[in-house]
Amino acid sequence: MMAVAGAWRALKPVAFIAALLPLLGLIAALLQMGSASLGPNPVRELLHATGKESLNWLLITLLISPIREISGQWQWLTIRRMLGLWAFFYALLHLAVYVILELELDWSELTQEIIRRPFILVGLASLLALLPLAATSTQRMMRRLKKRWQQLHYLIYPATALAIWHYYWQVKADVLEPLVYASALVLLLSWRALQRSNAFGRLD
Amino acid sequence: MTRKRMSPRAGHILPSEITSERDYFDKPSPIARRDVLKTLGGGMLASLAAGSVTPATAATERTAKIAGVKPSSRYRLDDVNSWEDITTYNNFYEFGLDKSDPARNAGRMKVKPWSVEVTGEADKTGVFTLEDILRPHPLEERIYRFRCVEAWSRVVPWVGIPLADVLKRFDPNSRAKYVEFTTLMDPMQMPGQRRAVLDWPYVEGLRIDEAMHPLALLVVGVYGHWLPNQNGAPLRLIVPWKYGFKSVKSIVRIRFTARQPRTSWNLAASNEYGFYANVNPAVDHPRWSQAKERRIGQSFLAPRVDTLAFNGYADEVSSLYRGMDLRRFY
Numbered sequence: 164m165m166a167v168a169g170a171w172r173a174l175k176p177v178a179f180i181a182a183l184l185p186l187l188g189l190i191a192a193l194l195q196m197g198s199a200s201l202g203p204n205p206v207r208e209l210l211h212a213t214g215k216e217s218l219n220w221l222l223i224t225l226l227i228s229p230i231r232e233i234s235g236q237w238q239w240l241t242i243r244r245m246l247g248l249w250a251f252f253y254a255l256l257h258l259a260v261y262v263i264l265e266l267e268l269d270w271s272e273l274t275q276e277i278i279r280r281p282f283i284l285v286g287l288a289s290l291l292a293l294l295p296l297a298a299t300s301t302q303r304m305m306r307r308l309k310k311r312w313q314q315l316h317y318l319i320y321p322a323t324a325l326a327i328w329h330y331y332w333q334v335k336a337d338v339l340e341p342l343v344y345a346s347a348l349v350l351l352l353s354w355r356a357l358q359r360s361n362a363f364g365r366l367d
Numbered sequence: 368m369t370r371k372r373m374s375p376r377a378g379h380i381l382p383s384e385i386t387s388e389r390d391y392f393d394k395p396s397p398i399a400r401r402d403v404l405k406t407l408g409g410g411m412l413a414s415l416a417a418g419s420v421t422p423a424t425a426a427t428e429r430t431a432k433i434a435g436v437k438p439s440s441r442y443r444l445d446d447v448n449s450w451e452d453i454t455t456y457n458n459f460y461e462f463g464l465d466k467s468d469p470a471r472n473a474g475r476m477k478v479k480p481w482s483v484e485v486t487g488e489a490d491k492t493g494v495f496t497l498e499d500i501l502r503p504h505p506l507e508e509r510i511y512r513f514r515c516v517e518a519w520s521r522v523v524p525w526v527g528i529p530l531a532d533v534l535k536r537f538d539p540n541s542r543a544k545y546v547e548f549t550t551l552m553d554p555m556q557m558p559g560q561r562r563a564v565l566d567w568p569y570v571e572g573l574r575i576d577e578a579m580h581p582l583a584l585l586v587v588g589v590y591g592h593w594l595p596n597q598n599g600a601p602l603r604l605i606v607p608w609k610y611g612f613k614s615v616k617s618i619v620r621i622r623f624t625a626r627q628p629r630t631s632w633n634l635a636a637s638n639e640y641g642f643y644a645n646v647n648p649a650v651d652h653p654r655w656s657q658a659k660e661r662r663i664g665q666s667f668l669a670p671r672v673d674t675l676a677f678n679g680y681a682d683e684v685s686s687l688y689r690g691m692d693l694r695r696f697y
Contacts, residue, residue: 193667202467203448203456204519205667267670272656280654333654335517336635337464337564 171238178242182249185216186256206264213257218330218344220250221323225351232358244300247319251297254290254326282332289325292318323348430593430600433506436526442509448521450590452664457597458515459616460564461550461557468559469597476556476617478601487547487623490538497601501587503536504528508591509584514646514678516610518671520660525605526588531579534621539575543623547572548604548615565631571615572628572642573606574687582607582683608677608684610644641697645688646678650697 189212192199201208224247231239266272276283296316299305305312327348331341429450459469462476481497506526514520534546552568554560560567577583584605587594594600599616606613612632622628632640639653648658659671677684688696 201667203452203521203663204466204661206661207519209667264667276656279651282654336460337562339562 171236174238175242175245178246182220182246185212185253189213206260209260210257210265213253213260214330217250217253217257218323218326220246220253221319221326222344222347222351224250225319225323225348229351229354248297248300251293254293258287258290282329285325285332286329289322289329292322292325296322320348320352430588430595432592433526433588436506436508436588436591439507439509442511444510444512444522446522446662447510447524448664452521453523453589454595454597456663458517458611459559459597459599461559461567461569461617462597463559464564470595472558473596473600476551476596476600478596478617481601481619483602483618484620485537485622486620488540488543488625489623490540492537500533500602501528504532506587511584511605511607512675512678513605513607513611513614514660514674516612516640516644516652516657518652518655518657518660518674519663520672520674520678521663524590525584525586526591527584527586527605529581530583530585530604531581533585534578537621537623539623542625544575545572545624545627546575546578547620547622547624547628548618549620549622550615551617551619565635569615569631570628571604571613571630572624573613574627575623576687577606577684580684580687582680608645608680610640610646612640613644643688643693643696645684645693645697646674647676647693647697648674649676650694 188199189201189209191197192201193205193209224243227239227243227246231237262268262273266276277287296318299308299312299315308315327341327344330344331338334341455470456466457469458466459473462469462472482494483497483500484494485492506528508524508526510522510524512520513523539546548571550569551557552560554567573583584607586599586603586605587601589595589598594603596617599614602618603616604614604618627642630642632644633642646657651657657674660674661671662669675681
């Protein structure tokens with residue numbers, strides 16, 4: 164019993180480190196430590212890596228509820244908000260790389276890009292949808308919003324869908340990977356829908 | 368600015384002979400700083416990076432050196448990219464979609480023996496060995512700017528022959544208005560062809576006057592060495608005033624034709640990739656701007672540079688398109 168409780172206590176730090184590792188990897192590659200490198204086009208690599216990490220952690224965050232339900236272990240919920248915040252952090256980093264390194268803080272170009280390239284707008288919409296979630300991720304906000312907190316945080320679904328759309332749209336020819344992400348999201352949504360209908364079934 | 372950059376340099380030194388010096392300047396970060404970081408547990412972080420970031424492919428082995436290459440006095444440029452930049456960052460979807468895939472997977476392609484089928488509107492058609500095609504021509508080194516449609520660029524010392532010199536030997540007839548080039552089709556050697564990312568084999572084409580322009584180069588080498596497979600061995604096209612996808616690799620067929628060839632990227636997305644595909648900062652790709660480009664092989668802090676009309680070769684090629692609306696014929 165003690166050992167099990169210890170293992171649950173380790174869950175949070177382990178999850179934290181798992182989400183931190185990609186960031187450390189990027190920093191090492193950026194500084195060219197050892198054999199780590201971003202290759203001949205570092206800005207593009209940073210852009211793609213941060214975007215993908217954000218998507219990965221969004222989907223992992225969405226995976227927590229099913230894991231909890233299936234395993235029957237409520238402790239899984241203790242890492243969900245933190246993982247969502249990591250997804251938001253990588254999304255912010257993605258935006259920062261785009262605006263600072265890719266566009267070199269050229270604001271008129273940024274405006275032009277947002278107007279002309281719908282996939283940029285879709286990405287931005289995804290980030291904006293995540294913003295209130297990050298802002299209300301504290302214990303205090305949870306208590307204050309009560310039931311509305313859960314409702315607000317369903318925004319993670321459209322945010323993830325928009326992020327996948329953003330990815331799909333910018334791919335040149337091979338849409339396999341964005342489609343894998345899309346399928347994962349559809350799977351997670353269907354599972355949730357199924358859970359709901361089951362719950363209603365029991366009520367009747 | 369273009370003229371100044373392209374002016375002949377004193378003395379003809381092959382870049383392959385001054386690689387060590389160039390490699391030194393190519394390093395994006397000062398050596399001293401890197402050494403300090405290495406001692407700060409860089410090894411551990413480096414192994415972390417390998418898991419999350421596509422690691423740079425290990426320096427690719429050099430192919431054999433080509434004997435008797437004459438450096439062009441006209442096409443010289445400074446700031447040539449390193450061998451690694453040129454041979455580890457490639458779009459060659461036949462070997463995978465990631466830029467590092469070709470360097471990893473192209474080794475299995477067999478480039479010896481190699482032959483090219485010449486067909487269509489010409490008098491001397493048939494199948495020719497690569498040696499037959501190359502034999503009469505002196506090999507020349509030309510340093511060209513290379514601009515990818517994805518808005519990155521590099522400067523490459525190619526070794527080749529003016530395309531026109533080769534094409535003329537096949538005696539194209541008066542109906543030959545276009546030339547079509549086809550890449551090898553063999554999913555056994557080219558694993559990327561097992562998935563229908565593009566309609567294989569890869570096909571590209573030029574108008575006959577573009578193909579006969581002295582800038583168009585039939586390339587067999589880079590940096591004084593034979594082409595590595597990932598760069599389109601053993602025979603590829605380089606059309607420096609057009610986006611890179613026009614410069615078809617590993618050519619097995621040349622066809623002279625009266626009608627405009629149906630080219631791969633144009634078939635895949637005609638609103639994004641035109642038949643002409645001339646480098647043009649004024650005409651954007653629908654999903655990104657073409658006004659600027661990122662020179663690869665530089666630090667992540669290096670700013671982009673302005674893209675030049677016809678990739679800096681406007682003086683030489685703009686007359687080919689006189690009277691054409693370049694917005695329509697992108």
